[in-house]
Amino acid sequence: MNRELYGKLVFEISRPGRSAFRLPKSGVPVVADTAAAPIPAGLLRETPLDLPECDEPSLVRHYNNMSTNNFGVDTGFYPLGSCTMKHNPKINEEIASHRSFARLHPATPAKAAQGALAIYWELQRALSEIGGMAEFTLNPFAGAHGELTGLMVIRAYHDSRSDAARRKVIVPDSAHGTNPASAAVCGLEVVEVKSRPDGTVDVEDLRPLLDETVAAVMMTNPNTLGIFEKNIPEIARLAHEAGALMYYDGANLNPMLGVARPGDMGFDVMHINLHKTFSTPHGGGGPGSGPVGVRAGLERFLPSPRVTRRPDGTFSIEAPEEALGSISATLGNFAVQARALSYILSLGAGGLMEVGPLATLNANYIKESLKDCYLLPIEGVCKHEFVFDGLRDKSTGVTTLNIAKRLLDRGYHAPTIYFPLLFHESLMIEPTETESRETLDDFIAAMRDIAREAAETPDVVKNAPHNTPITHPDDTEAALHPVVTYFVPRNSDL
Numbered sequence: 001m002n003r004e005l006y007g008k009l010v011f012e013i014s015r016p017g018r019s020a021f022r023l024p025k026s027g028v029p030v031v032a033d034t035a036a037a038p039i040p041a042g043l044l045r046e047t048p049l050d051l052p053e054c055d056e057p058s059l060v061r062h063y064n065n066m067s068t069n070n071f072g073v074d075t076g077f078y079p080l081g082s083c084t085m086k087h088n089p090k091i092n093e094e095i096a097s098h099r100s101f102a103r104l105h106p107a108t109p110a111k112a113a114q115g116a117l118a119i120y121w122e123l124q125r126a127l128s129e130i131g132g133m134a135e136f137t138l139n140p141f142a143g144a145h146g147e148l149t150g151l152m153v154i155r156a157y158h159d160s161r162s163d164a165a166r167r168k169v170i171v172p173d174s175a176h177g178t179n180p181a182s183a184a185v186c187g188l189e190v191v192e193v194k195s196r197p198d199g200t201v202d203v204e205d206l207r208p209l210l211d212e213t214v215a216a217v218m219m220t221n222p223n224t225l226g227i228f229e230k231n232i233p234e235i236a237r238l239a240h241e242a243g244a245l246m247y248y249d250g251a252n253l254n255p256m257l258g259v260a261r262p263g264d265m266g267f268d269v270m271h272i273n274l275h276k277t278f279s280t281p282h283g284g285g286g287p288g289s290g291p292v293g294v295r296a297g298l299e300r301f302l303p304s305p306r307v308t309r310r311p312d313g314t315f316s317i318e319a320p321e322e323a324l325g326s327i328s329a330t331l332g333n334f335a336v337q338a339r340a341l342s343y344i345l346s347l348g349a350g351g352l353m354e355v356g357p358l359a360t361l362n363a364n365y366i367k368e369s370l371k372d373c374y375l376l377p378i379e380g381v382c383k384h385e386f387v388f389d390g391l392r393d394k395s396t397g398v399t400t401l402n403i404a405k406r407l408l409d410r411g412y413h414a415p416t417i418y419f420p421l422l423f424h425e426s427l428m429i430e431p432t433e434t435e436s437r438e439t440l441d442d443f444i445a446a447m448r449d450i451a452r453e454a455a456e457t458p459d460v461v462k463n464a465p466h467n468t469p470i471t472h473p474d475d476t477e478a479a480l481h482p483v484v485t486y487f488v489p490r491n492s493d494l
């Protein structure tokens with residue numbers, strides 16, 4: 001990265017009269033139907049737009065430097081927990097951006113979009129098989145949107161049985177923040193259930209909470225601590241006996257792929273984050289897709305429109321009577337779905353079964369290699385992610401935030417910090433199945449170096465990062481008063 005150019009806006013490198021290469025005006029007449037409809041004279045601007053004026057090399061360098069200021073999975077290891085940031089094979093990008101998909105309009109009639117509908121339908125079938133569910137809808141745009149949709153399905157189910165007193169959702173204290181938020185948006189009351197010291201849900205704490213006012217028990221497995229919830233069959237039995245349904249937050253499906261199915265454990269409704277488990281680069285808020293699956297008997301409550309296959313093998317878009325209605329303007333985020341199907345088919349059943357064991361092996365390898373320097377609050381085998389509670393030696397005053405910032409100096413994205421809320425110095429690491437042994441070893445070495453620095457030269461860690469373009473922004477100030485526009489100086493001011 002060129003430090004002189006960093007942070008400059010293209011308006012700041014502009015100089016009056018500078019310009020890049022420009023072709024002479026074409027003498028070829030414009031074909032009639034490509035000429036834009038003329039803009040009415042009254043709407044035309046009278047003064048030229050104040051655009052930056054730059055020479056070509058400055059412009060090329062400006063944008064190339066800017067493109068390297070962002071950290072991404074394509075530039076380095078991204079140990080962020082809870083989000084499954086992994087390498088997403090480029091072939092899936094190519095397939096999703098194929099011109100016949102990219103030019104598809106959401107309102108294209110089913111007759112003219114049979115290929116795209118076949119992708120929807122096949123993905124609905126593949127996810128049903130993977131989740132152990134009867135049917136899936138692909139319409140929700142994110143995990144949280146899937147949670148809301150799934151809870152709406154659960155509400156509709158209880159209402160259909162004239163069991164409308166069920167308005168509580170039980171959520172473990174280790175849950176992702178979207179779980180209680182979705183329940184609240186759905187008009188349901190959130191009841192928290194405690195975790196035991198081993199990080200799993202406390203069945204004894206749960207038992208008395210289950211009564212005829214409970215609509216659902218929402219669980220994540222492995223949970224946000226990366227711990228496999230072993231008591232799901234027992235919890236599902238208790239919930240079902242009390243008349244409640246089991247909701248599975250599938251954001252952590254990665255280590256379970258092809259190994260275990262939520263439907264077989266007793267879950268009735270689930271969502272999957274395609275952008276976490278099935279190949280879509282995410283971060284920065286999108287694009288996402290949170291398909292929702294249901295067990296047999298609940299299909300009719302899924303939102304419309306729905307893609308179905310007719311006996312003659314063609315596909316249609318339906319809006320069934322009892323469906324929830326629409327929860328999105330369209331059939332969801334098509335490009336994310338195309339990537340997911342491409343990923344599933346290219347790995348195949350055998351490949352999918354390798355994802356879980358490799359993700360689990362990678363996480364346990366890092367955890368075991370670092371637990372002599374970092375505090376491991378929950379011992380034992382984890383799944384795809386785990387949580388340290390900061391350094392073992394707290395006497396130096398080096399915090400999780402300092403460690404995360406120091407990792408930036410070493411060329412790593414920071415892990416998830418201060419989540420889950422169960423520990424004061426949470427540092428949550430998820431390596432994903434796509435990382436090599438060499439990458440893991442380099443990361444372990446960096447983490448060990450930081451632990452040594454914390455003991456020997458703590459100020460180096462406390463004042464990190466030292467070599468990033470921005471060092472210590474005021475997070476709160478940036479969120480409250482973001483500067484999102486730039487005053488364009490007139491060229492004469494420069």
Ligand SMILES: *Cc1c(COP(=O)(O)O)cnc(C)c1O
Pocket residue numbers: 082083142143144145176178179220224249251252273288290
């Ligand atoms: C990411 C995540 C969610 C929310 O998914 P989004 O797609 O970000 O809305 C829910 N639960 C868990 C455990 C997650 O990791």
